[in-house]
Amino acid sequence: MPTSSSHTSLVATDVKVFVPAKDFKASLAFYTALGWTVNFRAEDDGIAELALADSRFYLQNYYQRQWANNFMLQISVTDAQAWYAHAKAVIAAGGWKSARVQAPERQDYGALVTFVWDPSGVLLHFAQWDSSTD
DSSP states (O other): OOOGGGGGGOOOOOOOOEEEOSSHHHHHHHHHHHTOEEEEEOTTSSEEEEEETTEEEEEESOOOHHHHTTOEEEEEESOHHHHHHHHHHHHHHHTOTTOEEEEEEEETTTEEEEEEEOTTSOEEEEEEEOGGGO
16 A cells, blocks of 8 residues: 555546547547537547547547447536537538437436437437536
């Protein structure tokens, strides 16, 4: 077990997840159309860092169906209904056949949530938290 003096160097400064992409270019276009910005993109299209608000993740050119279909991101938002309308318009305009959106639903954990599935099957939760749970 580390001693208390060794904990001073154990400072984490960031945590990012690696999100799978069945078709890397299509997924990248999907996320940028939704509003993420690309901070970095490898020349070989193997990975890209995407940002929304103060959060980032790596989109990777790697896919396993079972993993992608069980992968979720939760994004805290101020207006789940607005994200629903935006995602619906983006999906309709972009022609992503496997992407879909579900109208906001109240969840037992205290949020109104819009569910969006990306082109690879990753589930995004756009959660508008009740003021009592902020």
